[in-house]
Amino acid sequence: MESQAIHTATLDLSKIREDFPILLRKVGGKTLVYLDNGATSQKPKPVIDALVHYYDFQNSNIHRGIHKLSQEITIAYEKARETVQKHLNAAKAEEIIFTKGTTDSICLIANSFSKTFIKPGDEILITEMEHHSNILPWQMYCEENGVSLVVVPVTPEGELNLQDVKSLLGPKTKLFAFTHVSNTLGTINPAKELIALAHAKNIPVLIDGAQAIPHMKVDVQDLDADFYCFSAHKTFGPTGVGILYGKEKWLNAMPPYQVGGGTIKTVSFKKTVYAEVPLKFEAGTPHIEGGIGLAVALDYMNAIGLDHIAAYEQELLAYATKKLSAIDGLRIIGTAKEKAAVLSFVIEGLHPMDIGTLLDQQGIAVRTGHHCTQPLMDYYGVPGTVRASFAFYNTFEEVDKLVDALYKAIKMLT
Amino acid sequence: MTIYETEQEIIDEFSLFGDDWEMKYEHLIDIGKSLPLIDPQYKTDDRLIKGCQSKVWLHSELKDGNLLFRADSDAIITKGIVGLMVRVLSGHTPxxxxxxxxxxxxxxxxxxxxxxxxxxxxxxxxxxxxxxxxAYSVKN
Incomplete structure (x- = not known):
């Protein structure tokens, strides 16, 4: 079979797939082919077990109790923070803040960092390929505070032109926020170069890493990122928890965003003194089991090996790109040189939603629509795309199934 | 034919397909393709019902006490279902x-x-x- 001939990366797929119980599910009588990992990834058994174990055995509140359970779970939660720190190669565990997800992390910066460092007349720079989550918090802040939102255009291939970035990073720019990997196009932006361009002008940088962390090794110190955000649920962990990495110097200078239990040193009606980082940014009882589950998910990925994952996914992407490109009338949206395993496409004369509906009937889960990137859809002049987004547990055979199902859908619709 | 009777007629039509998703969707696609449901002049933004992914246009007018619907969609399967809705509801009183x-x-x-x-x-x-x-029932 052609699909096996080019499969050379070293992942034990049959063993890996056994760790993901949901992949055995039948949909409409057919084994599920899950290609909507960009929306959320599936969870391996160790993550599921950690969540069950938490409620079976560990449940209690953190950072408060003197009793055994509370002490145990506080240690486990703080150990999870250290796992994330090591995963990102952050300098200190205090630079890792647990949030509700990428959106929450970005909102925290937009409401805290901005308050202190971005004033009327200033500019915030983003790009045209951002997810709405990395547009709206800035747009709202700009509208309310007389700040301008400046946008780096994308090229037809779905890349950023470094000269454009250089010229748009101006004297009024106070923050550059961009996505590491585009959720719609798959483009891997040259984060290190982009950060260097901004830092040459003393402009801090926030990176939306929601679509990068599931696919590749990220080293925040090597990148020299000021802020880096991602979501646990897109990287094989639980929903409702995410990470904001921030350099300590920024976090210390920023005011709390949401306040309440857990964020304080002392409270009186006259004066409240807030806790140090990271606690001053973690109001209320957090998603304790989510943080622990995230650490288990990262351990799971590291046990496979991030380089192995990236190499395998690149083969899968190359295979899928070749097979899909051979389909008459199919146009891939996003043809950057550096891409993660995300394939967006349209088929001439067919509505993406019709294609998605007929793929669903054949047990294949893809996403259709604008993928929360409406400005990008406007740029490419399409109402939406069909997006197949892969994870390391997807196989070459599943790509074949996608292609067969697409041919059937096209035949039915034309 | 009452609304209920038309619904029953459609249920009978679809019962022929049993569990065969292909036949069912082919039928919907055929309905979607065969019905020029709405005059292009009515496909205006003020008649556009915004869905997240597919667009649906709806035009209604009252004639002899009955409400007549015309509708369309840019997605063919949605258009097929829209066609069924129009078949069931159009020509009845508010x-x-x-x-x-x-x-x-x-x-x-x-x-x-x-x-x-x-x-x-x-x-x-x-x-x-x-x-x-x-709206029409209040007007009259």
Whole structure:
């Protein structure tokens, strides 16, 4: 079979797939082919077990109790923070803040960092390929505070032109926020170069890493990122928890965003003194089991090996790109040189939603629509795309199934 | 034919397909393709019912006490379902339309298309059809 001939990366797929119980599910009588990992990834058994174990055995509140359970779970939660720190190669565990997800992390910066460092007349720079989550918090802040939102255009291939970035990073720019990997196009932006361009002008940088962390090794110190955000649920962990990495110097200078239990040193009606980082940014009882589950998910990925994952996914992407490109009338949206395993496409004369509906009937889960990137859809002049987004547990055979199902859908619709 | 009778007629038509998803969807696609449901002049933004993914246009007018619907969609499967809705509801009095339960969609196995997550404008279209009926019944 052609699909096996080019499969050379070293992942034990049959063993890996056994760790993901949901992949055995039948949909409409057919084994599920899950290609909507960009929306959320599936969870391996160790993550599921950690969540069950938490409620079976560990449940209690953190950072408060003197009793055994509370002490145990506080240690486990703080150990999870250290796992994330090591995963990102952050300098200190205090630079890792647990949030509700990428959106929450970005909102925290937009409401805290901005308050202190971005004033009327200033500019915030983003790009045209951002997810709405990395547009709206800035747009709202700009509208309310007389700040301008400046946008780096994308090229037809779905890349950023470094000269454009250089010229748009101006004297009024106070923050550059961009996505590491585009959720719609798959483009891997040259984060290190982009950060260097901004830092040459003393402009801090926030990176939306929601679509990068599931696919590749990220080293925040090597990148020299000021802020880096991602979501646990897109990287094989639980929903409702995410990470904001921030350099300590920024976090210390920023005011709390949401306040309440857990964020304080002392409270009186006259004066409240807030806790140090990271606690001053973690109001209320957090998603304790989510943080622990995230650490288990990262351990799971590291046990496979991030380089192995990236190499395998690149083969899968190359295979899928070749097979899909051979389909008459199919146009891939996003043809950057550096891409993660995300394939967006349209088929001439067919509505993406019709294609998605007929793929669903054949047990294949893809996403259709604008993928929360409406400005990008406007740029490419399409109402939406069909997006197949892969994870390391997807196989070459599943790509074949996608292609067969697409041919059937096209035949039915034309 | 009453609304209920048309619903039953559609249920009978679809019962021929049994569990065969291909035949069912081919039928919907055929309905979608064969019906030029709306004059292009009516495909204007003010008649556009915004779904998240597919667009649906709805035009209604009252004739001899009955409400006539015309509708269209840019997605062919959505258009097929829109065609069924128009077939069931068009030509009835506003009171009949407001009272219609439209259980046939569930019975022919297309309920998933009316779930809020589908975001295809169909739920909004049914709501708009009933709102139009309400508006005409108040006017008269």
């Amino acid at each position: 009171a009949e339309i407001m009272g219609a339960k439209l259980e046939f969609i569930d019975q022919i196995g297309l309920k998933e298309h009316l779930s809020p997550t589908r975001a295809n404008g169909l739920v909004s279209m049914i709501k708009q059809m009933k709102l139009d009926a309400l």
